Amino acid sequence: PPDVETLGRSGWTLLHSIAATYPTQPTSAEQSDVRSFMRLFARLYPCWTCGEDFTRYMASGNKPVRTGSRDELGTWLCEAHNEVNRKLGKEVFDCARWEERWRTGWKD
Ligand code: FAD
Secondary structure, eight states, X not given: OOXXXXXXXXXXXXXXXXXXXXXXXXXXXXXXXXXXXHHHHHHHOSSHHHHHHHHHHHSTTSOOOOOSSHHHHHHHHHHHHHHHHHHTTOOOOOGGGHHIIIIIOOOO
């Protein structure tokens, strides 16, 4: 399998890109799909300890996936990514700017 860092960069690119193309007004079927996807992604993610931590993060009573709109999903995911950034001693990302990074491009 790829190393944890390469896998991580690709994994986050996929997840943030899914948020960036998620509907602004998702149907209940679309919301249910993204919840299932996140749960299965965490279970199948080929860094097992990473996936287990992600599953715990999403568990009820903690921070369940927020699927009500593109901005909700993108912000939730940004916060989840920040949790991992903190754990690894990386810089925390400003979640007000998730869409600039992953959808619209940086404003200057
Ligand atoms: P990455 O963290 O991969 O980020 C890629 C790019 O995303 C950054 O360059 C930045 O532009 C942008 N970005 C950064 N933070 C945010 C944010 N909060 N919101 C939006 N965009 C952002 N590694 C471990 O060693 N242990 C773990 O337990 C672990 N768990 C992981 C769980 C998941 C679900 C995933 C997908 C990855 C996990 N990783 C884990 C990998 C780790 O998060 C990094 O991907 C890896 O260390 C490479 O880091 P990086 O510095 O290249 O940037």
